[in-house]
Amino acid sequence: MNTGNRLILVALIATLLANQSFGQQLRGVNYGIQRSDGSCASYQQVLADFQIIKEFAQAVKIFQAGYCNGATNVIQAAKATGLKVFLGVQAAPDGDFNNEKNALRNAFNAQGFSNVLGITVGSEDLYRGSVSSDSLAAKITDVKALVRSLGSSVPVTHTDVYYLQPQNIIDASDIVMFNAFPFWEGVTIANAKNTMIDHYNSVKAKAGGKTVWIGETGWPTEGGNQGAAVPNSDNMKKYLNDFICWANANGVPYFWFEAFDEPWKGAGVESHWGLYTKDRVKKAGFALTCAGSATSASTSAAASSTRAPTSAVASTSASAPKTSTSASTARTSAVASSATPGTSATCTRGSCGTNQCSCNGQCYSPSQYVCVQDNKGATVLCPTGTLACNSACYDPKLYTCGTNGLQPKPRV
Numbered sequence: 504m505n506t507g508n509r510l511i512l513v514a515l516i517a518t519l520l521a522n523q524s525f526g527q528q529l530r531g532v533n534y535g536i537q538r539s540d541g542s543c544a545s546y547q548q549v550l551a552d553f554q555i556i557k558e559f560a561q562a563v564k565i566f567q568a569g570y571c572n573g574a575t576n577v578i579q580a581a582k583a584t585g586l587k588v589f590l591g592v593q594a595a596p597d598g599d600f601n602n603e604k605n606a607l608r609n610a611f612n613a614q615g616f617s618n619v620l621g622i623t624v625g626s627e628d629l630y631r632g633s634v635s636s637d638s639l640a641a642k643i644t645d646v647k648a649l650v651r652s653l654g655s656s657v658p659v660t661h662t663d664v665y666y667l668q669p670q671n672i673i674d675a676s677d678i679v680m681f682n683a684f685p686f687w688e689g690v691t692i693a694n695a696k697n698t699m700i701d702h703y704n705s706v707k708a709k710a711g712g713k714t715v716w717i718g719e720t721g722w723p724t725e726g727g728n729q730g731a732a733v734p735n736s737d738n739m740k741k742y743l744n745d746f747i748c749w750a751n752a753n754g755v756p757y758f759w760f761e762a763f764d765e766p767w768k769g770a771g772v773e774s775h776w777g778l779y780t781k782d783r784v785k786k787a788g789f790a791l792t793c794a795g796s797a798t799s800a801s802t803s804a805a806a807s808s809t810r811a812p813t814s815a816v817a818s819t820s821a822s823a824p825k826t827s828t829s830a831s832t833a834r835t836s837a838v839a840s841s842a843t844p845g846t847s848a849t850c851t852r853g854s855c856g857t858n859q860c861s862c863n864g865q866c867y868s869p870s871q872y873v874c875v876q877d878n879k880g881a882t883v884l885c886p887t888g889t890l891a892c893n894s895a896c897y898d899p900k901l902y903t904c905g906t907n908g909l910q911p912k913p914r915v
Contacts, residue, residue, distance in 0.1 A: 567593050578616075586618070590610075747791060
């Protein structure tokens with residue numbers, strides 16, 4: 504990166520970190536582009552959500568550029584409300600990646616990137632094994648070249664779990680971004696903050712001086728326990744204050760997971776990570792007590808631990824339905840019955856031509872997608888290698904479809 508671009512990058516980061524008059528404001532928050540029933544939010548609905556978010560956060564992060572017209576709508580709504588945006592681009596499969604690049608280009612042509620803080624190419628793809636680190640590094644470079652060709656110098660990166668930060672991804676990225684959830688590690692609420700700080704410092708030690716951002720962390724308010732981690736309002740309030748007050752005071756950029764509950768993900772813990780309910784009512788646990796910020800980052804001894812599935816999107820582009828593989832924008836999906844999902848439907852050509860099939864009237868490439876029956880017998884279009892549970896796609900390597908909805912498989 505040349506000197507001019509570095510100065511622009513520093514200015515963008517300073518915009519997010521600037522305290523201004525936002526003594527109790529969050530640096531950033533993750534935003535799910537879908538409504539309670541899983542349908543796409545309209546621009547007006549995104550705008551209404553951002554009117555709420557602007558009161559407590561400086562920036563929002565999304566996970567895909569094309570799905571639900573996300574990039575264009577979010578950039579426009581953020582401009583109207585004074586928010587900044589961190590965009591996501593789906594990294595795999597290749598067809599969706601190319602569609603995402605087109606959506607990114609269209610968003611730039613429609614809205615520009617004046618309020619865009621950065622772009623993450625994929626989210627937890629290494630954790631899911633959906634793409635190799637070499638391929639991912641090439642895709643980061645590809646998106647960076649696209650963005651530079653548009654005349655923008657916003658930083659480009661990839662987001663993955665704290666313990667999967669290979670050197671070639673760090674080298675290809677302008678900044679380093681990672682996800683970590685002490686809740687999913689089964690950590691007690693008393694130890695959650697220090698666990699998160701340890702993870703931050705372990706990544707920072709690998710980053711080679713590049714700025715380290717926390718892409719996702721949070722604490723749920725309802726659902727089942729995860730080891731010694733208990734989801735409730737009091738624990739969310741404690742982790743919120745412990746983590747955010749530390750991050751604000753030490754100039755650590757982050758995106759809290761997440762703004763609003765997403766009930767389309769199911770009846771369990773996955774639906775209850777929001778600072779606000781699905782009805783946009785502020786939760787009792789969202790009570791931030793600290794004020795002020797500093798620019799220096801603290802240090803502590805690095806540690807490592809295992810982690811249950813917790814973040815990122817493994818979904819399709821705007822031309823196909825979103826797939827959930829962990830607890831972020833599309834972490835898990837809907838409530839399931841005890842029936843066994845995943846029966847493949849026969850490829851129906853319809854009016855799609857010789858190289859495509861039709862699923863519920865939508866054309867798709869059989870090399871990238873499959874038309875499957877979910878646990879209730881409904882036909883769903885999903886990416887190859889995934890199944891469907893109550894009309895939502897999921898990765899069977901990470902989840903099971905049971906009577907209580909999608910449940911993460913244990914990680915060892």
